[in-house]
Amino acid sequence: xxxxxxCRVGVTRLMVLALGWQLPAAALAQAEPPTQTSPVNTAAPLxxxxxxxxxxxxxPVDGTTTQRRxxxxxxxxxxxxxxxxxxxxxxxSAFLLRHLELQRFRTLRDLDANExxxxxxxxxxxxxxxxxxxxxxxxxxEVSLMPVRTITPTATEPAAAESSRGKLGTVTVRVEPGPxxxxxxxxxxxxxxxxxxxxxxxxxxxxxxxxxxxxxVAFSQADWxxxxxxxxxxLIAQRYPTGRIENSLADIDATTQSAHLHIELxxxxxxxxxxxxxxxIARYDPVTVERLVRLAGLTPGSDYNLEKLQAAQQLIAxxxxxxxxxxxxxxxxxxxxxxxxxQVRETKRKMLVLGVGGSTDKGARLSIEHTHxxxxxxxxxxxxxLQLERDDQxxxxxxxxxxxxxxWRWISSGQAARQIDGLITTTSQRLRAGQxxxxxxxxxxxxxxxxxxxxxxxALRNLLPAPTESxxxxxxxxxxxxxxxxxxxxxxxxLSVELGVGTTLGTTRLxxxxxxxxxxxxxxxxxxxxxxxxxxxxxxxxxxxxxxRAGRLAxxxxxxxxxxxxxxxxxxxxxxxxxxxxxxxxxxLRNIGxxxxxxxxxxxxxxxxxxLEWQRPVWRNGARSPWESVVFVDAxxxxxxxxxxxxxxxxxxxxxxxxxxxxxxxxLAYGLGxxxxxxxxxxxxxx
Numbered sequence: 013x014x015x016x017x018x019c020r021v022g023v024t025r026l027m028v029l030a031l032g033w034q035l036p037a038a039a040l041a042q043a044e045p046p047t048q049t050s051p052v053n054t055a056a057p058l059x060x061x062x063x064x065x066x067x068x069x070x071x072p073v074d075g076t077t078t079q080r081r082x083x084x085x086x087x088x089x090x091x092x093x094x095x096x097x098x099x100x101x102x103x104x105s106a107f108l109l110r111h112l113e114l115q116r117f118r119t120l121r122d123l124d125a126n127e128x129x130x131x132x133x134x135x136x137x138x139x140x141x142x143x144x145x146x147x148x149x150x151x152x153x154e155v156s157l158m159p160v161r162t163i164t165p166t167a168t169e170p171a172a173a174e175s176s177r178g179k180l181g182t183v184t185v186r187v188e189p190g191p192x193x194x195x196x197x198x199x200x201x202x203x204x205x206x207x208x209x210x211x212x213x214x215x216x217x218x219x220x221x222x223x224x225x226x227x228x229v230a231f232s233q234a235d236w237x238x239x240x241x242x243x244x245x246x247l248i249a250q251r252y253p254t255g256r257i258e259n260s261l262a263d264i265d266a267t268t269q270s271a272h273l274h275i276e277l278x279x280x281x282x283x284x285x286x287x288x289x290x291x292x293i294a295r296y297d298p299v300t301v302e303r304l305v306r307l308a309g310l311t312p313g314s315d316y317n318l319e320k321l322q323a324a325q326q327l328i329a330x331x332x333x334x335x336x337x338x339x340x341x342x343x344x345x346x347x348x349x350x351x352x353x354x355q356v357r358e359t360k361r362k363m364l365v366l367g368v369g370g371s372t373d374k375g376a377r378l379s380i381e382h383t384h385x386x387x388x389x390x391x392x393x394x395x396x397x398l399q400l401e402r403d404d405q406x407x408x409x410x411x412x413x414x415x416x417x418x419x420w421r422w423i424s425s426g427q428a429a430r431q432i433d434g435l436i437t438t439t440s441q442r443l444r445a446g447q448x449x450x451x452x453x454x455x456x457x458x459x460x461x462x463x464x465x466x467x468x469x470x471a472l473r474n475l476l477p478a479p480t481e482s483x484x485x486x487x488x489x490x491x492x493x494x495x496x497x498x499x500x501x502x503x504x505x506x507l508s509v510e511l512g513v514g515t516t517l518g519t520t521r522l523x524x525x526x527x528x529x530x531x532x533x534x535x536x537x538x539x540x541x542x543x544x545x546x547x548x549x550x551x552x553x554x555x556x557x558x559x560x561r562a563g564r565l566a567x568x569x570x571x572x573x574x575x576x577x578x579x580x581x582x583x584x585x586x587x588x589x590x591x592x593x594x595x596x597x598x599x600x601l602r603n604i605g606x607x608x609x610x611x612x613x614x615x616x617x618x619x620x621x622x623x624l625e626w627q628r629p630v631w632r633n634g635a636r637s638p639w640e641s642v643v644f645v646d647a648x649x650x651x652x653x654x655x656x657x658x659x660x661x662x663x664x665x666x667x668x669x670x671x672x673x674x675x676x677x678x679x680l681a682y683g684l685g686x687x688x689x690x691x692x693x694x695x696x697x698x699x
Contacts, residue, residue, distance in 0.1 A: 286349030375402030485514025524576035537562035563628030587615035598662025598683030
């Protein structure tokens, strides 16, 4: 940029500012007595640079003079002093127009022809720098100015004459980028402990594989910066948190259009994990925090690992005892190990939560929850809940112990429920006691369970007595999650399995076996079609697959079975029903079961559900919005014999909004069996 031009523009603006503030200051000096001082409001907001300040003088009846300032509307934006006609390949035009230096000076009101000429002299160099960031180091650039043609206003062309007034002309920029430079070699050099440590051999190879650009690809500054950043992240993610980039060089050979890349990484000394130091804890036992850190893999003497630090932070945050958690390693140069520092802010010991909500399945909802995080005497957490809905009412209590050294905790619970399904009202009680282990991607539990249920048909209660059925069972549950994101999954899969063996109680005692499984998988459509990953000119290529405009497919499968003799009095809460927002859309909640002659629906011993969705992001102005469109087909069946399973189908479409609390989905579905259209609402994702 021309130094003389910048100085001239700066001096001109300073003079305008000085004159603009001098006039109000002079008026204030005449209006106020010399001995009076005006207070300064240091908290007053600053005015924008283009705001207008009018000084208005008022004359009150008592003869004194006061002043007030009124902020007028800002002046209209300045018209461009010249136009730009860029003639370049389409894939480069948007990038060049966005970063071209000429764009910054188009709206300067005091720009004259001489200053524009100096800008045009500097434009080719600016364009070469921009093209160099994309790998074009031998471009042919022509910059010329076509002065504006003066148009005399006429009755036929008044607008053309007005638009040409004050214009300096049209700047024509012709760009032939020439051949692109490609990566000929990419080398990573290591310095420090990582260069020779046998334990770091795998880490060195991983950095060499993914921390550099592949040979043969087009060179760009954005990709080169991304490669350096990736290499550094892989270095400091394991063993060497104090690592840094010692040197980096991109050696460009313009004659052969080749780039030779070099990165030198200095690892510094290795860091091992030491003792755990908990800060900010007073209400709860710090031993629980130390156990969670160990369960994440940060045992004394183990190598520093950023992924394990993040896992420890997540485990502590999900424990429920803390509002905020920050976990880091504090390197100490005098010792070979560094302490793990856990900074926490504790939640209240007792908490009462009142909730209101609703759903298309269950109508309005009112809930009351009380949590005691450390019950006196035993130190367990107690969660008591009362939930009232249109057709369902639930009262429950869950007591859980702190985790032990293996990550397991004792859990006991009890609940009483009442649910209405058409003509049938089911009242039930359940008691459960066992152990559970919960991690970010794996949940396991085993427990004993007692069930008691009584189903009353309002149409037949005066004719047939409703027996009360009960059972006791031993159960094991296992859930594995492999999603790329637990809140907004776009790829991956999850599987949940539950097995139980028990016996009915009462006068007829017969054994039974119960099994249930759920599976959910996501596939990006772009991955299925093999679409290549691309990025706009000047931007780094994405590190991971992008679902892009095609979206993803989601397949959900669910099955259940209960094996027992035909006359076994199994409680109805152990049997299966389906239908509703999260199962088979187009049908009401638990509307798919075994039809009865009186029009009611009873649960069955076998369940099968399948759902296929196409989830596609909505794009606006080339950017992905938080909205998504969804089309789906659902099917579900319930029967007492596997051969009697007859699927009920539902089809529809909907919209999804990815809110901060999770996906909010609104679906409109048509049940092919029910011949009805239903609106379904669902918030959040859980598996």
